[in-house]
Amino acid sequence: MxxxxxxxxxxxxxxxxxxxxxxxxxxxxxxxxxxxxxxxxxxxxxxxxxxxxxxxxxxxxxxxxxxxxxxxxxxRRSNSSAPSIDQRTEFGDIRISIETVENLALKAAGRQRGIKDLRARIRISEAGIDISLRAVADGESSIPVLTEEIQRAVKSHVEEITGIPVATVAVFVANIIQSTNFKSRVE
Structure with missing residues (x-):
C-alpha cells in the first residue's frame, strides 16, 4: 500500500x-x-x-x-538489502534470502529427468513457503508422474536445507521440447 x-x-x-x-x-x-x-x-x-x-x-x-x-x-535505511525469510533460534537470528530458496528449489527440480528450462517464484504465507515452478518437459515422460516427483523432491530438499516448512509446490508445465531430429528421405 x-x-x-x-x-x-x-x-x-x-x-x-x-x-x-x-x-x-x-x-x-x-x-x-x-x-x-x-x-x-x-x-x-x-x-x-x-x-x-x-x-x-x-x-x-x-x-x-x-x-x-x-x-x-x-x-531512510532499509532493514535488509534483499527480501528474506527471518527465523529466530536460541542462538540468534537467521535470515535466508528469497533468492537462496529459489535456487534450492531450482536445484532440486533440475535433478529430475525430463525437465528443462526451469524458473521459480517464492511467496511467503502463514503456512510456510509457497513455491511455484515453471518448466518445460521433454515429452518422453508422464507429466503427472514427473510433476509429482518434482513436487516431492523440491519440498523435501528445501525443508531439509532451510528448516522452513514448505506449504505448497505448484508446477506449471509450459511446454514440451520439440525434437529437431528429422529423418531425411532420399529417393
Whole structure:
C-alpha cells in the first residue's frame, strides 16, 4: 500500500515538475507574452483573484510535502538489502534470502529427468513457503508422474536445507521440447 502511494506521489510530483518546465521553456522562448506573465504575477500579489492565490498556496504546500516524503524515503535505511525469510533460534537470528530458496528449489527440480528450462517464484504465507515452478518437459515422460516427483523432491530438499516448512509446490508445465531430429528421405 505504501509503495502504491509513493508511486502516486511520484507521479504527481513528476507532473508538477513537467508543467513548470514547460512553462519556463515557454517563457524562455517568448512563447508566453510578457504581459500575461506580468498580469498573472500582479493578480497573485494584489489579491484580486483570490482563488488563484489559494490554488498556488495549496499546490505549493502539497509539492513541499511530497518533496519531504521523498527526502525521508531517500535517507531512510532499509532493514535488509534483499527480501528474506527471518527465523529466530536460541542462538540468534537467521535470515535466508528469497533468492537462496529459489535456487534450492531450482536445484532440486533440475535433478529430475525430463525437465528443462526451469524458473521459480517464492511467496511467503502463514503456512510456510509457497513455491511455484515453471518448466518445460521433454515429452518422453508422464507429466503427472514427473510433476509429482518434482513436487516431492523440491519440498523435501528445501525443508531439509532451510528448516522452513514448505506449504505448497505448484508446477506449471509450459511446454514440451520439440525434437529437431528429422529423418531425411532420399529417393
Amino acid at each position: 505504501i509503495r502504491v502511494m509513493d508511486k502516486l506521489l511520484l507521479f504527481l510530483l513528476s507532473l508538477a515538475v513537467g508543467a513548470l518546465s514547460v512553462l519556463a521553456f515557454g517563457i524562455g522562448l517568448n512563447w508566453i507574452p510578457e504581459e500575461w506573465s506580468r498580469e498573472i504575477v500582479q493578480d497573485l500579489y494584489s489579491g484580486k483573484v483570490e482563488w488563484l492565490q489559494w490554488t498556488v498556496v495549496a499546490v505549493s504546500v502539497v509539492m513541499f510535502l511530497i518533496g519531504l516524503r521523498f527526502f525521508y524515503v531517500s535517507l
